[in-house]
Amino acid sequence: MERVLIKNLEENELSKISGMIKTIRNTKYMIFIKLKDRTGYIQVSVDKIKEELAEKCAALTTGSFVSFTGKMVMSEYVKDGGKEFLPDDVEVLSLAEAYPIEENALPDKKLDYRWIDLRCDAKEYIIPIQSAFVKYLRDYLYNQDFTEIHTPKIIGTASESGSSVFEVKYFNDKAYLAQSPQFYKQMAIASGLERVFEVAPAFRAENSNTNRHCTEFTSFDLEFAYINSYEDVMHLEEEMLTYALGKLKENFGDIIKERFGQEVIVPNKAFPRIKLFDLYKELEKRYGYKIPEHDIGDLNAETEKLACKFAMEEYGSEFLFITDYSKAKRPFYHMRDENDVPQGYDLLWRGMEITSGSQREHRYDHLKHNADEKGLTKDVEFYMQFFKYGMPPHGGFAIGVDRLTLLLLGLDHIRDAQFIFRGPNRLYP
Numbered sequence: 001m002e003r004v005l006i007k008n009l010e011e012n013e014l015s016k017i018s019g020m021i022k023t024i025r026n027t028k029y030m031i032f033i034k035l036k037d038r039t040g041y042i043q044v045s046v047d048k049i050k051e052e053l054a055e056k057c058a059a060l061t062t063g064s065f066v067s068f069t070g071k072m073v074m075s076e077y078v079k080d081g082g083k084e085f086l087p088d089d090v091e092v093l094s095l096a097e098a099y100p101i102e103e104n105a106l107p108d109k110k111l112d113y114r115w116i117d118l119r120c121d122a123k124e125y126i127i128p129i130q131s132a133f134v135k136y137l138r139d140y141l142y143n144q145d146f147t148e149i150h151t152p153k154i155i156g157t158a159s160e161s162g163s164s165v166f167e168v169k170y171f172n173d174k175a176y177l178a179q180s181p182q183f184y185k186q187m188a189i190a191s192g193l194e195r196v197f198e199v200a201p202a203f204r205a206e207n208s209n210t211n212r213h214c215t216e217f218t219s220f221d222l223e224f225a226y227i228n229s230y231e232d233v234m235h236l237e238e239e240m241l242t243y244a245l246g247k248l249k250e251n252f253g254d255i256i257k258e259r260f261g262q263e264v265i266v267p268n269k270a271f272p273r274i275k276l277f278d279l280y281k282e283l284e285k286r287y288g289y290k291i292p293e294h295d296i297g298d299l300n301a302e303t304e305k306l307a308c309k310f311a312m313e314e315y316g317s318e319f320l321f322i323t324d325y326s327k328a329k330r331p332f333y334h335m336r337d338e339n340d341v342p343q344g345y346d347l348l349w350r351g352m353e354i355t356s357g358s359q360r361e362h363r364y365d366h367l368k369h370n371a372d373e374k375g376l377t378k379d380v381e382f383y384m385q386f387f388k389y390g391m392p393p394h395g396g397f398a399i400g401v402d403r404l405t406l407l408l409l410g411l412d413h414i415r416d417a418q419f420i421f422r423g424p425n426r427l428y429p
């Protein structure tokens with residue numbers, strides 16, 4: 001018999017359902033099993049009058065995978081829609097041992113058994129919602145004529161100044177894990193592709209044990225040509241996020257509210273923008289906060305939080321674009337204006353940086369000047385080649401998918417926003 005998904009069950013039709021046992025309750029006359037498949041839950045009610053079946057079901061355990069054959073009926077005694085499955089037969093596909101973790105286990109222990117941890121009510125939607133978020137972002141870009149690309153993650157030279165790279169042995173040579181597809185997405189522009197994006201892992205050898213850093217994360221990168229300024233880049237990001245949040249609210253708004261207690265807020269106007277040094281002034285004026293000397297020209301975690309508080313109070317916005325960073329703190333590939341101000345931005349959401357973006361320097365001489373100034377001449381030799389044989393004006397940005405998930409669902413730590421977390425002390429499972 002063909003399997004029927006729980007969502008598609010028809011009343012009184014003989015059907016076979018398959019799924020995982022979420023809970024099992026053995027009472028005097030009945031056994032109640034909460035069965036889950038990818039479309040939802042159903043209560044399977046086994047009457048102990050059916051002795052042979054009841055005996056088999058009594059031996060089942062939480063986490064076991066089973067198939068039941070029987071009929072779905074409507075019952076006034078069953079909560080959440082009143083559907084109940086009355087089986088005639090059970091087939092055990094895999095019997096689970098007792099779980100090695102409880103819901104209140106320590107985070108590290110839960111990571112050891114991540115696949116079991118993801119079965120719990122609080123977490124089972126994290127990955128499906130993340131998948132939908134990325135799909136909506138992708139959909140937006142396909143509608144805007146973007147091409148998805150796939151760039152190498154094992155590379156010959158470090159691809160981003162400033163961030164630490166993981167070195168790997170490559171036969172008799174040395175290679176690195178890509179911190180970003182930055183150089184390759186720009187190379188794609190040089191190849192004439194005009195509008196490209198990539199959703200792929202990025203690696204950072206940063207020994208940061210914070211709730212927002214991982215050593216491997218998923219980077220949603222894009223790059224597009226024929227822009228007039230970095231305003232065009234910010235505008236595209238704003239439109240893309242607004243579209244995706246709209247879709248998320250429509251399709252997952254209720255479940256996000258119910259399971260995570262978070263409201264999906266769809267922006268209804270342009271995201272506010274502020275220059276970095278104006279932000280410093282605002283934060284000092286409003287909250288008496290002074291940025292530490294060593295962070296001047298950049299943001300730190302505390303500034304990001306306060307900046308978002310300011311954006312909400314001043315503009316009623318969860319998002320805030322920060323522009324006009326110091327050139328010392330920005331990569332050499334950002335275009336600069338006549339006053340040497342980088343034409344780039346960071347985007348903050350709910351207290352955290354989610355994006356960096358900019359118009360890129362596409363003029364060979366200017367780019368070389370910027371690279372020389374940062375002492376990178378040798379390191380970026382191969383990248384400089386892309387600009388010698390024709391390159392249109394262009395720009396782009398990258399969003400951290402794990403941070404998006406963390407903030408959308410109001411999770412405490414990025415380890416829960418990743419299917420499998422990678423941090424300085426985490427290489428397994």
Ligand code: AMO
Pocket residue numbers: 160179180182204206212213214215217219221222353354355356357358396397398399400401402403
């Ligand atoms: P940047 O280094 O700011 O920019 O990274 C872009 C975004 O990626 C996410 N991110 C991280 N997420 C989790 N753990 C980390 N260790 C981590 N590092 C970064 C953040 C961040 O905003 N090439 C540029 C982008 C561009 O200009 O197109 C870059 O990589 O959400």
